[in-house]
Amino acid sequence: MDKLEKDLLNMVQNDFPLSTHPFQVISEKLGISEEHCIDILKKFSDSGVLRSIRAVINWNRIGYFTILIGIKVDPTHISEIAEELQHIDEITHNYSRAGQFNLWFTLIYKSTKEKDALIEHLLNKQGVIDIKEFPTEKTYKIGLKLDV
Amino acid sequence: MSDFDKDIKNLSVLGQPLRLEPQPFHYFANKLGISVEQTIELIKTYIDQGIIRRFAGILKHQKAGYHFNAMVAFQIDNNECDAAGETLSRLSFVTHCYRRKTYPDWPYNLYAMMHARNEDEFNQRISEIKAAFPCISVAVLPTLKEFKKSIFQLPTDQL
Numbered sequence: 427m428d429k430l431e432k433d434l435l436n437m438v439q440n441d442f443p444l445s446t447h448p449f450q451v452i453s454e455k456l457g458i459s460e461e462h463c464i465d466i467l468k469k470f471s472d473s474g475v476l477r478s479i480r481a482v483i484n485w486n487r488i489g490y491f492t493i494l495i496g497i498k499v500d501p502t503h504i505s506e507i508a509e510e511l512q513h514i515d516e517i518t519h520n521y522s523r524a525g526q527f528n529l530w531f532t533l534i535y536k537s538t539k540e541k542d543a544l545i546e547h548l549l550n551k552q553g554v555i556d557i558k559e560f561p562t563e564k565t566y567k568i569g570l571k572l573d574v
Numbered sequence: 575m576s577d578f579d580k581d582i583k584n585l586s587v588l589g590q591p592l593r594l595e596p597q598p599f600h601y602f603a604n605k606l607g608i609s610v611e612q613t614i615e616l617i618k619t620y621i622d623q624g625i626i627r628r629f630a631g632i633l634k635h636q637k638a639g640y641h642f643n644a645m646v647a648f649q650i651d652n653n654e655c656d657a658a659g660e661t662l663s664r665l666s667f668v669t670h671c672y673r674r675k676t677y678p679d680w681p682y683n684l685y686a687m688m689h690a691r692n693e694d695e696f697n698q699r700i701s702e703i704k705a706a707f708p709c710i711s712v713a714v715l716p717t718l719k720e721f722k723k724s725i726f727q728l729p730t731d732q733l
Contacts, residue, residue: 435638439630439631440630442629442631444618445614446597446599449596450596464595464596467594468594471594474637475633475634476631476633477633478591478631478725479591479598479629479630480592480629480630480725481585481588481589481617482626482629483589483625483627483728484624484625487625488581488585488625489578508719508721509721511721511722512721512722518722518723519723520720520722520723521718523715523718524715525713527680527715528718530645531722534726559675561674562672562674563672564656564659564673566663567659567663567668568669569663569668571669572640572667572669572689573666574639
């Protein structure tokens with residue numbers, strides 16, 4: 427990645443212009459053509475570096491709840507549990523981690539009943555030892571930005 | 575349609591990825607049946623209201639060179655949690671930081687997601703985090719495998 431590409435990625439991460447021709451605004455700042463700017467972003471989009479340029483919605487403000495859930499699961503069963511979670515649209519993140527709670531996922535839900543049913547279902551799965559809910563009590567940072 | 579339903583409908587469109595084309599907001603405008611200028615104003619209004627946190631490019635951190643990631647959980651006195659959370663939030667390599675519910679057998683109340691490009695940087699940043707403020711205990715939970723990372727999309731078919 428050269429300096430221009432890094433500057434471009436940092437710019438779209440930090441200060442994306444809400445204008446009718448946003449890529450033109452960015453390209454003028456970088457001293458390149460709009461076409462070149464879009465081509466670079468397409469390249470990074472194709473390679474997966476740039477997931478997307480988009481609105482990040484605060485779900486809590488429109489009637490949804492979000493929660494972090496930790497599962498303590500027998501390591502021999504971790505893949506099958508993860509595989510099942512894979513197909514639930516409301517689960518947006520799912521990672522295995524070192525430690526006693528070894529599978530962590532985030533869930534977006536509308537009703538407590540819905541969330542409780544999922545937890546109940548998972549508790550009955552073979553290999554699942556414990557599940558704990560970690561609701562957010564206070565948000566200090568949701569950054570999503572990383573210097574490149 | 576109530577204001578709330580209208581917001582949900584708008585956000586099911588505005589929450590979609592921006593197209594990489596010269597006038598990318600046209601797509602949203604067409605879907606919403608309003609002008610591009612109105613579309614941009616609508617996004618700005620939602621940002622002002624805190625309904626849209628931000629409008630920006632999101633990178634896949636591993637692909638951007640960040641291969642060493644961890645959730646770090648701290649057990650810290652509740653009175654000191656806010657100051658510690660703010661200290662962590664100032665670190666550029668910490669992307670998320672929250673206070674969360676605790677349990678007798680899981681006493682950690684402060685969580686930070688941190689990212690590094692290599693093992694040396696990871697270890698150095700973990701040391702930096704651990705030295706940033708005094709706490710009762712700290713658990714470093716490195717990411718072993720990413721099974722899923724997606725963005726929730728409001729269903730458009732219900733509208």
